[in-house]
Every structure is written in structure tokens, then in C-alpha cells.
Amino acid sequence: MARRYLPVAAFAGLIVAIQLATFFTGTAYHLTQLTMTAYYSLVTVGLCMLIGYAGQISLGHAGFFAIGGYVTAFLTTCNLKLHPGVLVSVLEKSGLLVARSDAYGGSLLTVHPWPACGVAILLAVVIAYLVGGPVLKLKGHYLAMATLGFGIIVYRMVLGTEFLGSADGISDVPGFPLLSGMLITGNSSARVSNYYLAWGLVILGMVLLLNLIHSRVGRALAAVHGAEDAAGAMGIPTARYKLNTFVLSAVFAALAGVLLTHYNGGIGPSEAGVMKSVRYVAIVAIGGMANLWGALSMSLVLNYLSLRGYFGTYDDAVFGVILILIMLFAPDGLLRRHILSDLKRAVSRNPAEEEAS
Amino acid sequence: MTLLSVRGISKRFGGLQAVSDLSFDVAAGSIKALIGPNGAGKTTIFNLISGFLPPDCGEIVFGGAEIHGMSSCEVAARGMVRTFQHIRLFPKMTVLENIMVGRHIHSRAGFLAGMLNLPFTWGEERRIREKSFEIMELLGIGAHAGTEAISLAYGQQRVVEVGRALACEPKLLLLDEPAAGLNMRETNEMGRLISRIREMGVTVLLVEHDMSLVMKISDEVVVVSYGEKIAEDRPLAIQKNREVIRVYLGDDA
Numbered sequence: 001m002a003r004r005y006l007p008v009a010a011f012a013g014l015i016v017a018i019q020l021a022t023f024f025t026g027t028a029y030h031l032t033q034l035t036m037t038a039y040y041s042l043v044t045v046g047l048c049m050l051i052g053y054a055g056q057i058s059l060g061h062a063g064f065f066a067i068g069g070y071v072t073a074f075l076t077t078c079n080l081k082l083h084p085g086v087l088v089s090v091l092e093k094s095g096l097l098v099a100r101s102d103a104y105g106g107s108l109l110t111v112h113p114w115p116a117c118g119v120a121i122l123l124a125v126v127i128a129y130l131v132g133g134p135v136l137k138l139k140g141h142y143l144a145m146a147t148l149g150f151g152i153i154v155y156r157m158v159l160g161t162e163f164l165g166s167a168d169g170i171s172d173v174p175g176f177p178l179l180s181g182m183l184i185t186g187n188s189s190a191r192v193s194n195y196y197l198a199w200g201l202v203i204l205g206m207v208l209l210l211n212l213i214h215s216r217v218g219r220a221l222a223a224v225h226g227a228e229d230a231a232g233a234m235g236i237p238t239a240r241y242k243l244n245t246f247v248l249s250a251v252f253a254a255l256a257g258v259l260l261t262h263y264n265g266g267i268g269p270s271e272a273g274v275m276k277s278v279r280y281v282a283i284v285a286i287g288g289m290a291n292l293w294g295a296l297s298m299s300l301v302l303n304y305l306s307l308r309g310y311f312g313t314y315d316d317a318v319f320g321v322i323l324i325l326i327m328l329f330a331p332d333g334l335l336r337r338h339i340l341s342d343l344k345r346a347v348s349r350n351p352a353e354e355e356a357s
Numbered sequence: 358m359t360l361l362s363v364r365g366i367s368k369r370f371g372g373l374q375a376v377s378d379l380s381f382d383v384a385a386g387s388i389k390a391l392i393g394p395n396g397a398g399k400t401t402i403f404n405l406i407s408g409f410l411p412p413d414c415g416e417i418v419f420g421g422a423e424i425h426g427m428s429s430c431e432v433a434a435r436g437m438v439r440t441f442q443h444i445r446l447f448p449k450m451t452v453l454e455n456i457m458v459g460r461h462i463h464s465r466a467g468f469l470a471g472m473l474n475l476p477f478t479w480g481e482e483r484r485i486r487e488k489s490f491e492i493m494e495l496l497g498i499g500a501h502a503g504t505e506a507i508s509l510a511y512g513q514q515r516v517v518e519v520g521r522a523l524a525c526e527p528k529l530l531l532l533d534e535p536a537a538g539l540n541m542r543e544t545n546e547m548g549r550l551i552s553r554i555r556e557m558g559v560t561v562l563l564v565e566h567d568m569s570l571v572m573k574i575s576d577e578v579v580v581v582s583y584g585e586k587i588a589e590d591r592p593l594a595i596q597k598n599r600e601v602i603r604v605y606l607g608d609d610a
Contacts, residue, residue: 208472215471215478216464216485223447223458230445233407234525235433235462244468290449 004210007293008203015199019192031195032186033307037300038198039260042205044283044299045292046252049209051281052290053218054245055225056136057144059277060151064124064250066272068257070158071120073170073267075111078163102172113176117258124254125247132246136239148274155272169268176262184262194263201259202296205252209292221245225290275316279306282323288333298334360385360529360560361437366405366415366425368398368584375401376584378415383529388551388561390571390592393581394604399564400442402581403533406562407439408432420528434462436528440518442537442564446506452517453502456489459524489524496520496550512543519550523559530554532563536570548574572596580604 022028047061080088080097091097091111098112111119135146158164165171175185182193212218223231224238232238261267270276283302287294302319305311311318326333361383368376375398383389391399404410406417408429417425424432438459447455464485466478493499496516501509506517515535522530535551536544548570555561565571571578572592580588580595582604588595595601 211474212468212471215474216461216466216482217468217471219450219454219458220461222450222454226447226449227445229409229429230441230447231458232429233409233433233439233441233445234458234521235430235438236458237428237430248468 004214005207008207008210011206011293011296012203015196015203019195028191029188030308031191032188033304035191035195035198035263036260036307037303038195038202039256039263040280040303041202041296041299042256043253043280044287044295045202045205045209046249046256047280048284048287048289048292048295049212049252050245050249051284052288052292052295053213053225054221054242056242056246057140057281058147058246058249059144059274059281060131060147060149060154061249061253061280062272062274062276063151063154064128064253065257065260065276066154066158066267066269067124067127068120068254069261069267069271070164070170070257071123072113072116072258073173073261074164075116075119076113076174076262077108077170077172078110079108080111081107081109100174110174113174113262117176117255120258121251121254124250128247128250129243132243132250136242136246148277151272151274151277155269155274158272159269165268167269169266169271171266173261173265173267175265176259184259186263186265198259198263206292206296213292217241275319278323279316279319282319282326285326285331286322286334291333294333358385359383360420361406361562362416362418363402363406364416364418366402366412366417368401368405368410368413374584376405376412379581379584379586380415381579381586381589383560383562384576385528385560386555386558387576388555388563388574390575390578391562391564391581392566392568392571392578397581398584399581400533401584403439403531403564407437407531433525433527436526437531438522438525438527438529439531440515440522440533440535442533444511444514444518446514446518446521448505448507450506451503452493452498452506452509453486453489455506455517456492456521456524457485459492459521460485460488462525492520492524496523512539512546515539515543515547516550519554523554527559529560529562532561532565534564534566536565536567544570 018034019031022030043061043065047058050056050058092109096112096115097109099107099109101107131150135143135150138146159167175183177183182197183190184194184197220231220236220241223234223236224241228238257267257271283299284295287296287298306315359382363382364380365378366376367374367378379402391402393399401410405412408424408427408431412425415425416423419435419437422435424435447458464481466481470478490499490502493502496519498513498516498520501513506514509517519532519535532551536547539547544567551561551563551574575592578590578592578595579586580601587600587604588598590598
């Protein structure tokens with residue numbers, strides 16, 4: 001139990017250390033990209049659960065991220081004053097709407113971010129069940145292609161839908177108010193609190209996933225991954241477990257989409273793009289597939305570098321190259337969990353043992 | 358009392374009639390063997406009974422309920438658990454973890470309970486662990502609890518697979534060639550283990566090629582050839598059955 005949470009505490013320490021470092025070096029502006037990195041990391045660790053532990057690939061998770069982001073962006077910016085009706089007045093009376101003014105002083109009546117977030121997550125769950133049900137019957141390349149198809153559909157739909165802003169996306173999304181009076185927003189005055197909030201959510205997500213992989217369900221998922229027919233013969237409902245994990249990872253992606261959209265104040269179709277999905281998979285792969293900490297640390301480093309523009313115009317290409325190199329030379333990821341035991345074995349190996357085997 | 362009743366099941370793969378109109382019963386508390394030459398359809402019969410394949414026609418009744426058409430996982434939940442001809446242990450998992458998976462149907466922590474690490478799961482996990490250790494001690498593999506299961510010697514992997522099935526506390530255990538790939542000493546141990554499993558109150562149906570093992574431990578033997586039953590009797594009578602001798606040794610024997 002303690003062994004499970006010790007790395008969590010260490011990671012929390014790292015997050016605090018990074019913030020202190022930016023504070024003392026006067027580089028607090030880095031926290032903006034680091035906060036965005038946190039939300040992308042939420043997608044990555046959820047996807048890591050699906051790929052690494054349940055053994056199912058998805059090349060469409062940017063689609064779930066976009067569903068979350070676009071739904072909340074649309075609902076919190078669509079001015080319902082322009083569409084009066086019975087439904088609007090009922091919603092207004094039940095307190096689900098909020099009145100505010102836009103950048104030009106015009107008055108707006110929109111859905112409050114909390115119910116918008118609820119709708120976004122709910123829609124992601126429903127779509128994940130509808131898509132995952134039939135698609136997860138496929139294996140290997142076929143599953144990869146089917147999920148890729150799903151991602152492309154979402155991308156083309158947001159690109160081609162006028163009320164979702166087509167190629168421009170949706171902007172002027174308000175901040176997301178929390179109970180404590182805090183606001184999820186990109187304003188530089190709220191930089192530090194947003195940094196801690198975002199990484200706090202990642203840590204919470206990590207605790208939930210770490211608990212899961214050490215539970216009865218985690219064991220069953222490992223069994224499904226290792227030998228699906230034998231898992232079925234042990235009474236594990238393999239299809240349902242795969243589907244539940246798919247939906248769980250979709251919820252992580254959609255929640256990240258919702259919160260990052262409020263943080264950035266908008267969302268564009270590039271967030272739904274196929275290259276984003278490839279990027280998430282590449283990070284899970286370089287982290288070592290069945291390694292939540294590997295996925296998280298690689299996400300922290302690579303997303304940060306990417307968002308700071310270190311990869312320049314080759315941004316997407318870098319992640320493609322990473323995926324190819326990892327598959328060729330280190331299919332177990334850069335941060336293999338077995339490195340230590342491999343070293344120990346190499347050191348302790350003696351000729352007599354070698355002969356015996 | 359009949360635990361399993363197979364009534365007129367058939368299965369066709371394209372042009373091959375793998376199983377045709379096969380019927381037999383397995384009495385509760387007995388050891389029954391299913392034998393036949395290579396390609397006779399024994400493993401297909403196992404797949405049909407355990408829900409891995411749906412039969413084209415016929416009925417399978419287990420513990421009083423019709424189970425044909427159920428999935429393998431539903432069949433397992435009803436208390437019929439199988440092993441595989443080619444060992445199917447879970448890779449990257451220890452012997453203990455492999456056996457703990459066998460406790461799946463006797464525990465209930467789901468996704469939410471697992472993620473939230475709810476208190477009721479702690480006791481459940483402890484009981485899963487205790488029961489698994491109990492089974493490992495029974496089978497004499499307790500010393501390997503922390504070893505990756507697929508790194509064990511072949512004979513021990515078979516024992517782990519049987520242990521994993523026993524962890525399900527099945528009413529009926531289907532063993533698909535439990536002695537395949539074992540040496541003579543290991544085969545004898547496997548025979549003793551199967552007898553002990555029966556003494557624990559578990560009914561056993563096995564497919565096996567090792568005739569001396571089959572004759573030694575079985576109460577009854579079913580012989581199949583080209584998907585059809587050609588004999589069903591006690592081991593001694595089977596050994597003298599002319600038809601059985603003919604399919605095994607040819608017409609001139």
C-alpha cells in the first residue's frame with residue numbers, strides 16, 4: 001500500500017519543486033505551458049490504462065478530448081437570449097444558466113460551466129459506449145484503424161460544423177468557477193493556483209488508476225491482456241471489462257478537454273486532429289505502455305517541450321519519429337520497469353548457471 | 358446424480374463434420390475421460406461444452422440448467438472451469454497473481470470500488486490472497502508464489518493452470534490433456550492430483566492421450582472417432598472393446 005503511494009508523494013514534491021523553481025528564477029510564465037501539459041497528461045494516463053493494462057489500442061482519443069472541449073465551449077458561449085423559448089426559461093429558473101457580459105459589453109445568457117461540463121462528460125460516455133461496443137470486438141490493426149476512423153469523423157465534423165466555428169473553432173469561453181471561488185482560467189493572475197489545481201487533478205487521477213491496477217479489476221484486465229480466452233474461462237466478462245476501460249479512458253480525455261478549453265478560453269479543430277491522437281499514443285509507448293508513471297513523466301517532458309515550441313514547425317513530425325523509433329528499438333518504452341532487474345541479472349550471471357540452463 | 362448431460366450436439370466447420378450427434382452424461386463426483394485418435398474432435402467437444410463455441414444443434418445441461426449458447430464466462434460463473442491443451446497462463450504475472458485471477462467469480466469489487474480503494478475490498482483482497490496461498494500449498498507450489506508463472510518448468514506450469522482452475526472452486530473441472538508434455542514421473546503426480554481433486558468433491562472430465570493414466574484414474578471412458586461416439590464404458594471394458602481397438606490400431610489388428 002505504502003509502495004503504491006510513495007511515488008505519488010514524490011511526484012507531488014516534484015510539482016511543488018518546479019513551481020518554486022519558476023518562482024525563484026522569475027520564470028513563472030512557464031507555468032502556463034506546464035498547466036496545459038497537466039491536462040494533456042490526464043488524457044495520456046487514461047489512455048495508458050487502456051493501451052498498457054487492458055491491451056486495447058485507440059488512435060481516436062483526441063476525438064473524446066474534442067467532444068469534451070467543444071460541448072462545453074458551445075454551451076458556455078451560445079447566447080440563449082437570441083433563442084428565447086420555454087426550454088430556456090425552464091433552464092434559467094432551475095439555475096443552470098448564467099448571465100454575463102461579453103468583451104464588448106453585450107449581455108449574454110449561457111449555460112453555466114458546471115452543467116456544461118456534466119453534459120460534455122455524459123455525451124463522451126454515451127459515445128464511448130456506442131463506439132466501443134462494436135469496435136472493441138476487433139483486435140490489433142483492425143482496432144487501431146477503426147478508432148482512427150472515429151477520430152477522423154470527429155475531426156471532420158467539428159471542422160465542417162458552422163455552429164462549432166468550423167476552422168476557427170470556438171473562442172471567448174469563460175473561466176470555470178470552482179466552489180472555493182477559484183477560477184480555471186488562463187489569466188496570469190491565477191497562474192499559480194491553476195498550475196496546482198491542474199496537477200492536483202492529475203495526481204488524483206493517478207491515485208484512482210493506481211488503485212484500479214492493484215485491484216481485482218486490474219488483475220482481471222492484466223489477465224485479459226495476457227490471454228483473453230483463458231481470462232474468459234475464469235469467468236471474467238472480457239468484453240465488458242474492455243469496454244469499461246475504454247469508457248474510463250474516454251472520460252479522462254473528455255474531462256481534460258473540458259478543463260483545458262476553459263483554461264485556454266477556446267478550442268480549435270486541431271485538438272481533434274489525428275496527429276493529436278498519434279501524439280498521445282506515442283507518449284504512452286515511450287513511457288513503456290503498461291507503465292502509468294512512465295506515461296506521466298514522458299507526457300510532462302514532451303508536452304512541455306512541444307508547447308514551449310522546442311520542436312518548432314516539426315512538432316507533429318517529432319512525435320511520429322518518436323513512435324517509429326520506439327517501435328523499432330525499444331518496444332518496451334524508454335523507462336522500462338525491468339531495467340533494474342536486467343542489470344542485476346547481468347551482474348549476478350555466472351557461467352555455472354548459464355550452463356545449467 | 359448427473360452433473361453434466363450432453364444431448365445430441367453437433368458442430369460443423371465448413372465441409373468438416375467435427376462433432377455429430379454426440380451424447381453422454383457425467384455423474385457428479387466421478388472422473389470421466391474422453392479419448393480418441395488425433396483429430397477425433399475431442400478439443401472441439403470441450404470448446405462446445407465450455408461455451409467457447411456454440412453447438413449447431415443439441416443440448417448441454419449442467420447442474421439442471423441449459424447452458425448451450427452461453428458464453429465461456431457465463432459457463433465459468435456457473436461452476437464449470439476448463440484448462441487448455443496448450444497452457445494458457447497469464448504472462449507477466451506471478452504464480453500467486455495467476456491463481457488470484459481464479460478467485461474472480463467469488464469476489465465482487467468492480468471498477469468504482471477498485472479505483473476508490475473502498476474498505477470492503479481490503480478484506481476481500483486478503484481473503485483472495487489467503488485462499489490462493491491455501492491452493493498453492495495444496496499443490497506444493499507455494500515456494501514459487503512470487504515467480505513469474507511462465508518462467509516455471511513446463512510440468513509446474515500445468516500444475517499452476519490446474520491450481521488457477523481450482524481457485525474458481527468449480528463443480529466440474531474440464532482438463533484438456535493435463536499430461537501432455539509431462540514426463541513419466543510428472544504424469545504420475547498429475548494422476549494423483551486429479552484423484553485428489555475428485556476426493557475434494559470436484560467432478561472431472563478430461564481429454565487425455567496417455568492411456569495408462571486414463572485407465573488408472575477414470576471411472577468411465579467415452580471414445581470418439583471422427584466426431585462420433587463409438588463406445589462408453591468402464592476402463593477395463595473399453596480396453597477389450599473391438600471397435601475401440603480397431604480405430605486405434607487399424608482393421609488388421
